[in-house]
Amino acid sequence: MIDDRLAAHLAHHENQARWTEALRAHVYRQIAIGTRRRALDVGCGGGWLVAELAGKVREAAVGCDIDPAMIQASREKFPQLEFVASDPARLPFADGSFDLVVCHFTLLWAADPVALLAEMKRVAAAGGAIAALAEPDWGGYLEWPDLGLRDLISAALAAEGADPTAGRKLVDWFGRAGLRAQVGVTGGPWLADEAGLDAAWAHHRLTLAGFVDEKKLRRLEALDRRAFREERRLAHLPLCWAVAR
């Protein structure tokens, strides 16, 4: 049974996937995804990326997550795919089980991202690829008009246990896990369409709920939407990727 908050998170994850379409396509080309056989998505959330990977690799894609509610939701939505409950300290797979191991918006939430990357390395076969497809860096968020969202969202994420500046740390984290990474930074479109604006506010509302009072949230959203209608709005969240082979 999926409660309202989980449903909102799952809907947000699918919206968020739109922000990173171009980024994923770029990384998929680099790792020649069509030549890969078995893929693992670490921190798979609602499973949408596992479904995407299953359509691209030769044999199978598997998802794992430490949150049992996410695993249950993934299994309900994609009963034909494999989802495995994971442990923060150890991925539940034998060494060298996959020739592609990815994550997407996971490292920022990992209690120990270097240890998680070391586990991703362990379950990757020799010659396999390990990729962080997208990790955000809210410290580099650009916005106009200035609503103060960079600081508000960074503080709210940090209070929830996430690292809001994960993006800039990818080279360091990969290196400390013994992985030599190629990295890059990019973003979605700087000017959102209406659906993008709705997705952004679905995200901000989820992240800031309980952190910023509803009256202030409504005021910020109204200012942002007015700037959008008047064609004055710009918002850009840097999204970083890293690939090790």
Ligand SMILES: C[S@@+](CC[C@H](N)C(=O)[O-])C[C@H]1O[C@@H](n2cnc3c(N)ncnc32)[C@H](O)[C@@H]1O
């Ligand atoms: C923001 S969600 C992203 C979900 C999905 N990757 C997506 O992009 O839609 C982060 C997910 O990572 C999971 N997670 C955090 N630390 C993890 C770990 N050490 N191992 C596996 N999953 C983890 C969380 O439970 C959560 O479902």
